[in-house]
Amino acid sequence: MKPFQEYSLSQIINTQQQKAFKKIDKMNNDEIMANDLDILAENIYQEFYIEPVKIYDEDIEKRSVKQGKIIKYIDPFFRTSEDQAYIQVDGIIATFHFPYTGDSTLFHFLFRSLS
Secondary structure (H helix, E strand, O other): OOOOOOEEHHHHHHHHHHHHHHHHHHOOHHHHHOOOHHHHHHHHHHHHOOOOOEEOOOOHHHOEEEEEEEEEEOOHHHOOOOOOOEEEEEEEEEEOOOOEEOOHHHHHEEOOOOO
16 A cells, blocks of 8 residues: 555545535425434534544554565666566565554545645
């Protein structure tokens, strides 16, 4: 997995917003009038809420370092047309564990600042 590179965060937020609007548009007047507006708003909010990710300190006991084969990308500038784009080379594989809470799908989204 390459974090924060697969999807645009603005797309998922826009999708959730559109789903919320569609749900609101499907409500009939009787349903709206029979319920408290604050409760209806809270229910919509909870249904389409995206829980932010909070990352905690590393769990050092789960850290590991070992030797192994890794895949190395060869820049086209340094290879001929017959050469492979990737090769396996000896390397060191380091694994780190960072506990977190929140929606793990957010790790797939690219965040672009609006400013």
